[in-house]
Amino acid sequence: MENKTGCGCGCSTVPETEPVNAQSKEQLKENWYLPYMNKKTQGEAVEEKPSPVAVFYCAGASNVGQASMLASVQAANKAGYDKAALLCLASIPAGLKNIYNGAKNARGIVAVDGCPMQCSMKTLRKYELEPDKNIIITKDLSIKKDFDLNAAQDLNKISDHIVQAVNKVYNSVPAE
Numbered sequence: 001m002e003n004k005t006g007c008g009c010g011c012s013t014v015p016e017t018e019p020v021n022a023q024s025k026e027q028l029k030e031n032w033y034l035p036y037m038n039k040k041t042q043g044e045a046v047e048e049k050p051s052p053v054a055v056f057y058c059a060g061a062s063n064v065g066q067a068s069m070l071a072s073v074q075a076a077n078k079a080g081y082d083k084a085a086l087l088c089l090a091s092i093p094a095g096l097k098n099i100y101n102g103a104k105n106a107r108g109i110v111a112v113d114g115c116p117m118q119c120s121m122k123t124l125r126k127y128e129l130e131p132d133k134n135i136i137i138t139k140d141l142s143i144k145k146d147f148d149l150n151a152a153q154d155l156n157k158i159s160d161h162i163v164q165a166v167n168k169v170y171n172s173v174p175a176e
């Protein structure tokens, strides 16, 4: 029988160039839920999958606003994209149906805001999307707001906090 994980000669050696997993690292880190909901919204056939938690971030023009975006990406990489899907906040008021449907169809919603202005939370609420958890970086992680856009700090700490929130929401809502 052919050794599928071997180098082809029958031994169990895996050549360095051979991918160890069926999925590449890039595939594992793909934000798949967004194109998936795009297809569903357009009525295209998809292989049905359990929904992840939707993560929106304010991406504001301040250190903590930028941190909301960078740390959310880091959090999704840590939690995995089957658990956390990043969705575009601006597309909600812009009226993009696929993103709105993505939020509605998600297992829950986490809104990450840089500061107490809570722009992502308020935007979502305006469109009747109620976040299950709202993180405010200045308040919840005691990080001072400034306007140095290259000074996003403590990304590891913030992304761990986001992962915790995602896990809490994910585990509190039964899969459909």
Ligand code: SF4
Residues within 6 Å of the ligand: 058, 059, 060, 061, 062, 064, 065, 113, 114, 115, 116, 117, 118, 119, 120
């Ligand atoms: S929540 Fe704060 S940091 Fe984020 S967009 Fe609003 S004002 Fe800017």
